[in-house]
Amino acid sequence: MFSIHFPFVMKKFALSALLVASVLAAPAVAKDPTAPKAATTAKAPASYKVQPQLSTLGWVGKKVTGQHNGTIQFKSGDVEVQGSQITGGTFLVDMTSLKVVDITDADTNGKLMGHLRSDDFFSIEKNPTATFKITRITPIKGAAAAANNATVAGELTIKGITKPVSFPAKVGVKNGVAAASGTATIDRTLFDIRYGSKSFFESIGDKAIDNDFTLSFNVIAKK
Known part of the structure; x- marks a missing residue:
C-alpha cells in the first residue's frame, strides 16, 4: 500500500537547509573587479561529488483550483570548483523517486503519482532520469550576504x-564542501509536457494547469 513518510521528508529538508546555510555563510563568490590581481598559476578545477543523501529537490505545480508539491532525489553529480568558486557541474536526477507529499489519502496520492509518471507528464518509464549541466555562473554584483549571489x-x-x-542561486565553497540553493522556474511545455495547458487546449477552463512549475534545491557536494 502506498504511504508517505512526510515527517522524514521534512526532516531531510531541514537538515539539508542547515548544512547549505553553514557553507553559504562564507563570502560570496563574486570578487571585486577593481582589486589588484595577484600573479597566480591557474589550476585545473577540482571535482566535488554531489551527496544525494544530503541534498534535496522539491517541486511545486500549480493549477486554477490549487497546487501540489513533492520531492525528487538527486542520483549523482559532479561540481567543478576553482579556488573558492563553483565554476560548473553536472547533475543527474532520479525521476523514479518522484513523490507527492501534500496528498495524505493513499488512493488519491497514487492516482496523481500514476498520472505524473505517465506519458501525459514525465514518461518516467521511458525516461527514468533528468539531467542539468551548468554552462555558466555569473556573480550578482552587490548581492547581500543572505541573498542569491549568482545567476546559474x-x-x-x-x-x-x-x-x-x-535562475538565481546562492552558491559557495567552504572547508571542502560546495553548496548551492535556490529556486528555478521551468516551462514544462518546452519539454513536450502539454497536458492541461491553456497554450494548447484553450477551452479547458478551470481544469487548466500552469505551464510553469518550480524546482527548489539544496545541493551539497564534497571534495
Whole structure:
C-alpha cells in the first residue's frame, strides 16, 4: 500500500537547509573587479561529488483550483570548483523517486503519482532520469550576504529534450564542501509536457494547469 513518510521528508529538508546555510555563510563568490590581481598559476578545477543523501529537490505545480508539491532525489553529480568558486557541474536526477507529499489519502496520492509518471507528464518509464549541466555562473554584483549571489545558466534535459534555463542561486565553497540553493522556474511545455495547458487546449477552463512549475534545491557536494 502506498504511504508517505512526510515527517522524514521534512526532516531531510531541514537538515539539508542547515548544512547549505553553514557553507553559504562564507563570502560570496563574486570578487571585486577593481582589486589588484595577484600573479597566480591557474589550476585545473577540482571535482566535488554531489551527496544525494544530503541534498534535496522539491517541486511545486500549480493549477486554477490549487497546487501540489513533492520531492525528487538527486542520483549523482559532479561540481567543478576553482579556488573558492563553483565554476560548473553536472547533475543527474532520479525521476523514479518522484513523490507527492501534500496528498495524505493513499488512493488519491497514487492516482496523481500514476498520472505524473505517465506519458501525459514525465514518461518516467521511458525516461527514468533528468539531467542539468551548468554552462555558466555569473556573480550578482552587490548581492547581500543572505541573498542569491549568482545567476546559474545551463542545459536541462527532461524526457530526452534539452533546453537552456537560467535562475538565481546562492552558491559557495567552504572547508571542502560546495553548496548551492535556490529556486528555478521551468516551462514544462518546452519539454513536450502539454497536458492541461491553456497554450494548447484553450477551452479547458478551470481544469487548466500552469505551464510553469518550480524546482527548489539544496545541493551539497564534497571534495
